Amino acid sequence: MSSYIPEVASVFPDELVKRIHQTVAQNVKLQQLFLDIAVFVKTRQTQDGLPNDKKRKLEYDATVTTHTNGTTQNGLTEPTIAYECKDVSFQVPARKKLKLQVVADAQEASRQEIRMQNQQSNGIEYVLPSHSIEQAFCLPVPDKQQRQWNFVLFPKPGAITAEGLPSEQMVFAMNETKPVGATSAAQAPTEHDTFVTVTERELNRVLQPQGKHVVIPNPAEFASSIEQAHRKGEKAYHVKAFRGSKDGYLFFLSNGIVFGFKKPLAYFPFSAVNAISYQSVLQRTFNLVISIQEETSAEAKDIEFSMLDQADFAGIDEYIKRHGLNDASMADERRAKAYNVNKEKKRTDVDPDAPAVAGGEEQSELQKAEQQMQDEEDEEEEDYVASGGESEGEGDDSDEGEEYDEDGGQEEGMDEDMGEEDDAEGDEE
Incomplete structure (x- = not known):
């Protein structure tokens, strides 16, 4: 559900509309309350014949100020917009261009979140708190002439939004071009930065308190053997x-x-x-x-x-x-x-x-466990072969033990060739 309320925008002045949308973005449960107030005010204006001029300026009390990064209003701290980028192409949960915002709060990690903001109304369309993120990935977009990367955020199983609805996945694309128009409160982009590197860095800032970071493909793990026709010589993952x-x-x-x-x-x-x-x-x-x-x-x-x-x-x-x-x-x-x-x-x-x-x-623990299982199988194999007629010390280093287990004829042939050694071994048994 979008936090943008058209009824509010049609009734109240712009300054108040902005503050209402900021408040709803922090607590979506208040959305219905503001909607009811807006409907009530609009009804009274119609009944009383008052002009519906939402462009009128409010006469603010000198003690009241609007929210900005790092300032307070009536004792409430507005979280810092750590990173902001316009015209971001989202695919999930909405397929359109929106503003990406990464919100940080050094004192309260629970207020760190990733937002999708409407660029026209400034209404927050979706919020994914960082503590609800199970894993974040940055994956190359296949079959694109221009290099693009999709940032993919998976919510934890059972995570819910402030509205009590299941949290949704988030997918948005970034180009490998200079981050013109992207703003960061923590670190200004360098000459080597791109939209991809800056976004990865800013996401890592809010994921770090949760013990997580953005995972990217690694050729040591897997790289496709199929050559990309549009970008020859470049690995595909x-x-x-x-x-x-x-x-x-x-x-x-x-x-x-x-x-x-x-x-x-x-x-x-x-x-x-x-x-x-x-x-x-x-x-x-x-x-x-x-x-x-x-x-x-x-x-x-x-x-x-x-x-x-x-x-x-x-x-x-x-x-x-x-x-x-x-x-x-x-x-x-x-x-x-x-x-x-x-x-x-x-x-x-x-x-x-x-x-x-x-x-x-x-x-490494997994490898150790596999090696231990293999060693146990080798020991069982050696015990079986030794009881089958080979003299002590023979066949220990053979790589063909399983073949001898399955082919009794080969074991009989070996017994005949061994002659007196077999008789001696039989006496020992």
Whole structure:
């Protein structure tokens, strides 16, 4: 619901209209009250034959001032507009150009939020508090001649607005051009800044108190093998796919998988994934099935993405195996650890020359668990082979143990060749 009230704008002077809209933006529950007042005043004006001139100036008391950044009105502090940018193309929750505002409050983190503001009326159309954001991403927009990035904000499951409605996802695009017209209260843009870099920096300021930051694609995690026809030589980080009849793009990132950009977008954090498998693997395409555990259900839910290009199969498969997402037995461990890619951790078990990837500590634990499982399987295999007739010390280093387990004929042949060693081993048994 928009906080802009046409009835207020048609009745009251501009100065008062602005103050009312600012108040409603802070507390949307007051919107109905102001609407009722405006209707009442308009009715009385009509009944009394008074002129309806909303351009009249109010005779303010000397003690009352309008809100500005860092000032107060009757003891109330107006949060600082830390960042503002006009003519931003939003796709979700509304598809139109609006003003982006990042509101900061150093004393009260709960008042830090991202706003969508109507550029004509200055009414706030949507507010997403920073403490309601589960994760923020900055993802390149595919198939665009001019480089663009979509900022994607996912609310936490169950997050609600001030009106008591479920919080919505937010998606808006930024160009890699100089941030002309963008204003920041904390840091003026440098000569190397673009709309993308400035917006990422300002979002990180309000996300940092929540222990989060904007996540961007990393070639160390995944990069597509398909060359972009419109920008040759430049890496692509998306894989085109279909979810049912809806087409979109999959992004394989350091903390999970994102599918966008049409509403509703989907985000699959590692902790929510039970397992990932493949179906309908053909010569040119394959399907990807993500099994997730929803908080509201005891049963896992399978979500299938179809028509992925075979050229990206190897890269996706390597990503899935690296994070253990193909192993359903590791799901409980992932949920228990609840991957947190936004907190820096000491990394003592990785190559110091390798690119730094957030969440490295959890990843190393996953690798350790996989190695432990492999060691246990190797030990069981060695015990089985030893009891099958090989002399002590033989076959320990063989890579073909599983073949011998399955092919009894090969074991018999080895027994005949061993001669006296077999007899001796039989006596020991």
